[in-house]
Amino acid sequence: MSDDRKTTVPVWTLATAAVRTPGLPAGEAMTAERLGELRGVLAVLADEPIVTLEAHPPPERVDRSRGIALDVASPLAQHLSEFVSQSARSSLTVARATASGEGLYRMVVPAKVAAGFGQGCIRSMAAQGGGVHSALVDSTGRIAAHARFLPVGGAAAAGTVGGVGAAAAGGAALAVAAPLVLMAVAVGVSAHADQKRQRAIEHITELLEQLHEGKLDDEHSELDGCRDAIDKATAILLDQGSIGFSLGLDSAVHAINTALGRADRRLARWQSALDGLPEGEAVELATLTKSFPGVDDHGGTFRAHLELASLAVALKRRVVVLQAVEHAQGNPDNPFESFTRALKRDQQRLDELESGIAGVLVRLSGLELARPNGFRPVFTTAEVDRLMNAAHRLHKLGAGVSLDSRARDVTIDIARHKDGSVVVFPAVPA
Template sequence: MTDDRKAIVPVWTLATGDVQVPALAGDEPMTAERLAELRSVLAALADQPIATLEVHPLPDKLDRSRGIPLDAVSPLAQHLSQLITQSARTSSAAATATAVGEGLYRMVVPAKVAAQFGQGIVRPMASKGAAGDIYGALVNSTGRIVDQATFMPVGKAAAAGAVGGAGATAGVAVAGSAALTVAAPLVLMAVAVGVSANADSKRQQAIEHITELLEQLHEQKLEDEHSELDGCRDAIDKATAILLDQGKLGVSLGLDSAVHAINTALGAADRRLAQWRSALDKLPDGEAVEIGTLAKSFPGIDDHGGTFRTHLELAALAIALKRRVVVLQAVEHAQIDPGNLFENFARVLKADQQRLDTLESSISGVLKRLSALELARPQGLRPVFTTGEVDRLMRAANRIRKLGDGVMANSRTTDVAIEIARDKDGSVVVFPALPA
């Protein structure tokens, strides 16, 4: 992507229902700051969820393996193509930006709307590169482009069509909002695929960690637990593909068995969480704790791997898989009742996310408590400890303190960005949803 100070970026304002809001955008170009303000104001004033959609040049290097690919006849790809075609007829900026047929589309859903999906569903996923990096198609490029680009509102464009094949036809919102396009199916499908991709990214990360830990432990019971969870992926992937292509889920997919395995793993995580909390509650307040005492309730906590860390990763895997299943259920409900697509989707998603958010935040609370503990010197008859014993204590203290590093300090919902790479043949790849 180029560092062009005169870059013109078309931006659509997409509503998920026929709403009336003041004509805030108009037809004049705007800055990135003005666009962010507009999103916030529209989210506050409109009764229906409103998102913005930008189109940028497609980067030369793009890791498509992180996203979910959809062919040109999939609902999301068709809705996007229709929006592009309609917009090109009425907007020269949109026609110029979309003329090549390919591009990187960035949909931003305001925090007010994102809160309907659950507090913990969209979070940054740590990169294997430099510390602090996050995965994202526009990372290290968006900052330059957005800061220096001019955003041109695109109005009077309709993306006709609906999820499920009936109802929810898109169009232009009424009175006072000429640049507001009603495109519930497009927003719904983009959010659904982006959230699903985000959960799958977390699943992949958890799988990598578990595999590494189990190679050190050689514990058959944990191996079996891991295998059963990882075996759910095939059914979930097939169900995702079918639903995103407007198909119907059948018993032959094995999704029911997968859900049972995931729920069983979540039950195990709940039980382990209760044991961890109980063990921490029994520790004397304000006193240093011996590593041996801590290891009885948190086996292997002082090692690089250990059973406790494997239990943490198994819980993370179960949560990630469950989040994908919840998205599937939400999409299915929305397709059953296409008259109120987004409302059904948000309602189902939020209700089921609450348990997952609570479990995830409770595990984070345990890690914070552990990381704040002070380790005591081992009790013994000898007044002097060997160099090896001192080194072990220092390593253990450092590892335990780092348990709190990966905990999200602030779970406040932010704007959510979903990036969609579109190729010339109309096919798309949707990347994991990330905080905007």
């Protein structure tokens, strides 16, 4: 996907409200590094968060199954098409870059906006061979390694905060595109949550096949049964309009909330068990497995409980996004701020649950296992192997766990087809 030739990539600065910004170098090409610096300046100096949107040539190979597909009649596809067509009328660079109708649109949302999504909502997911999952980048981490970025002015001569327009701000035209940003963020976050759901389902299925635990299997089935209602609600809301009661979303939300209640109670028991351990002393494996059954095994009940909690959180995050979008669409004068307020309130419980579980895993990974008490001075090879394997698995629990709650810029990739339909890929840290 990289090219030895320098590709000119249009980049827009989008606002979700009419705001004043510092002067932008319109018409002056810049490198990826300078674009990154510009984002930093805008984040500090702009009255409101400024989103950037880049239009890249379509990549040769894209795993579209990882994203959420939206029809040409969907609000996001329509807003994007309108924005691009209006920009093409006033910019030859945009007209050339978008002439084929196909393209890859990369939206970078600043950290202060991403903070409203919840600290646990957008996190990197480890990929095979290192790095993070991203369907649309090459080995260097860029879409077009040799691209030049050309800032483009506002997309229209006039407009409202609720539509696509231009605001005279700091001597530069700034596109006001709240609905476009809202829908891109909503679908990108929803796709990210669904990716986490798929990963949790795979892990749970494998664990339950080993455990043969009926009650946990029932919990899994109840949560997995919520997917159909959530998928239908997502398609209707992001493609058409309002959600009706006939979809069964209410019963799905009840099942998810019940699962979150179980996760909260389990977390409280885990924290209490860790608090009860003697500080600074080694712990016997038998003592640990009473509160964390199976923690020394590849599978185990404790790990199944962790994955069930992860599945419940992922499903709830998708529901929260749907509720936030519905709330924002009910306030057309200020959709994006309404969206982020609703999302931030509802994400707090999920963030606290995920942070609590991460804290438990980190504490467990730092424990030292003691030799079993007994009258025998010598232990069998099997006992020694079990103790060493248990210590290794225990220490691995903390691998990849992040307790860093700082918000980061978020990237959302949107692949646009010739017919105007789009595929939105999971939001990832920029």
